[in-house]
Amino acid sequence: MGVTIDLLRCTGCGACTYICPVGVLSVDDMKCRVSEGCISCGKCVEQCLWQAIALEEKPMKKRKKRDE
Numbered sequence: 001m002g003v004t005i006d007l008l009r010c011t012g013c014g015a016c017t018y019i020c021p022v023g024v025l026s027v028d029d030m031k032c033r034v035s036e037g038c039i040s041c042g043k044c045v046e047q048c049l050w051q052a053i054a055l056e057e058k059p060m061k062k063r064k065k066r067d068e
């Protein structure tokens with residue numbers, strides 16, 4: 001679980017750091033950083049105007065085979 005930050009898109013505006021309910025986002029050197037403890041709520045993804053944040057795909061999710 002967690003989020004990935006596209007550092008090329010991130011402007012360091014800091015908007016996501018205020019919305020995160022568990023406070024794992026911070027801005028350092030004009031780039032967003034995420035630390036341990038993200039609960040994958042998705043709020044920061046919606047908040048980021050530059051679409052710099054994406055939720056990581058759950059590793060448990062497996063595709064069903066078509067011809068089963």
Ligand code: SF4
Pocket residue numbers: 005009010011012013014015016017027031032047048049050051052053
């Ligand atoms: S809201 Fe987006 S652009 Fe702003 S600091 Fe967070 S990730 Fe970067």
Ligand code: SF4
Pocket residue numbers: 002003019020021022023024025034037038039040041042043044045
């Ligand atoms: S998905 Fe939720 S918990 Fe994770 S960094 Fe974004 S706002 Fe914080």
